[in-house]
Amino acid sequence: MMTSIPPAPPGTPTTPVPTSIPLPAPTGPQWRSEELLAGSDEALISHGDQVYRLRRTGTGKLILTK
Numbered sequence: 001m002m003t004s005i006p007p008a009p010p011g012t013p014t015t016p017v018p019t020s021i022p023l024p025a026p027t028g029p030q031w032r033s034e035e036l037l038a039g040s041d042e043a044l045i046s047h048g049d050q051v052y053r054l055r056r057t058g059t060g061k062l063i064l065t066k
Contacts, residue, residue, distance in 0.1 A: 042054060
């Protein structure tokens with residue numbers, strides 16, 4: 001038989017739920033986006049037999065597409 005937990009009475013403090021989980025520190029090589037883009041708004045990255053495009057948006061975000 002399953003029992004349900006009754007809701008807490010109004011005004012009862014609740015335990016905050018974390019909104020994000022910290023990521024481990026990167027262990028591989030690290031480059032600044034300015035180095036990869038070399039003054040341009042996009043760079044091509046070869047991976048195996050595929051080519052990916054790293055692009056800087058007008059708002060300064062990065063997008064990686066195939």
